[in-house]
Amino acid sequence: MGQPGTLSWTWALCAFVSWAHVGQAGPGPQYLVAVPAVLESGAETKFCVSVLELTEPVVVNVTLKSTAKSATLMSLHTCIQDVHTCIAFSVPVVTNEEVMDFQVKVEGSGFQSEEVRKVLIRAYKPQTFVQTDKPIYLPRQQVHFRVVTLDSKLRPASKLYDIIELEDPSGNRIGQWLKTNSDNKILQLSYFLSSEAREGIYKITVTMGESKVYYTFTVEKYVLPKFDVTIKVPDEVSVGDESFEAQVCSKYTFKQPVPGRVTVGVCRPPLGHFHGSPLIRVAAHIDESNSHDDTNPVCHSETKQRELS
Known part of the structure; x- marks a missing residue:
């Protein structure tokens, strides 16, 4: 605990610490609100509230504000008992990242305290990966490959792939898959190489809107080591x-x-x-x-x- 308005940063936590005096010599109610300093856009997260040394009921209001909108995350009416609770809430969705005001207001019959701190809301874009079952193929072999999109917690995410293309070393399109959805799974695909497949580097291109992911493999007539x-x-x-x-x-x-x-x-x-x-x-x-x-x-x-x- 610290004096009114103290800000403590530990392990990316933003903590609001304050207590109010109502003209008496002794200390009045104290409160602590802790929230992550960086929030993931659209994710479920929580903040925790502690109110101590109460002599009368108080109201604790927690609000997340931006220049365009505000959302009340909690309105807590306490009795004359210590309070320790954690509240889950949905982080607003942003395009890239945005700084918002995390406001804590504590009101009683004889006192009022308000603290505002900045929190960063950041959008973590899912990452898409392509992988083949081996790096080198012979003509007439089957190429097995998979496409997966992972969210910020490394879980398969649902993603619509507008087009998946396979090109030979000359840049000719020899295979394509249109409007394929991963449905929160790993997408498994394959392609048969012809007996006259050209030797060289082949390229797989995955297109999702304006973003693209590339992967290459090699086709060559090789023999086992002698x-x-x-x-x-x-x-x-x-x-x-x-x-x-x-x-x-x-x-x-x-x-x-x-x-x-x-x-x-x-x-x-x-x-x-x-x-x-x-x-x-x-x-x-x-x-x-x-x-x-x-x-x-x-x-x-x-x-x-x-x-x-």
Whole structure:
């Protein structure tokens, strides 16, 4: 509480604080009215009133005024009891923003107090967004996209879209939807690309009166990423070695590592066939059922899991 006429701003709240003296030495009735300093146009909001230390009934009138009109938000007749209440009201609709007077008047049989403060009423326009299910398409694929308009509380709002257009890279209109209403939902639409669809950037345009929203996606003939595999092994390995190191490296064509599982098999040629035969080779399919037969290769395989760090 403060002296008559004190204005307190905390967390965007405009508070009216005052108390009246009626010639006595002791304090008289006190009152507090709190209202947001910025109000949303057309929204439901509330202000709170507290009247304390009453010695007689009083009347509290709260009015919202502009240069063109005024609206009485509350007329409260109190008894000789403390009052704490919150009143809901509809904020006047404005085009952009407007400053209005928030007037509080407290009247009793022996005193009168009046305070006026400025509040800002601002119109928050809904925002419209467009989104496709992926950024790149192939010819003959179906383009799924959605249009949504959100209010100031991020809820789907009802919006009439005058025209929704789809243009190819040459600016030709290849699809359109007329007078479509969202009905407080997310609008789901789709379009089939022909097998001869031009490669390039396609544009979706959503028109609502004088405002427009744009979104683009790409059509191109792409292929899934390919990768190469390289194997590094020693040129020679001694028959006395219990192990040797082999490196298997796999990278995409754009030089990024490939996650996955690799199986490496090593075989020693059968006895009597060392001349002109490689000492070590990688086997894709390995059969160890005859590994103890000197007339068949001796093989060993291991599997490793490669994870991206």
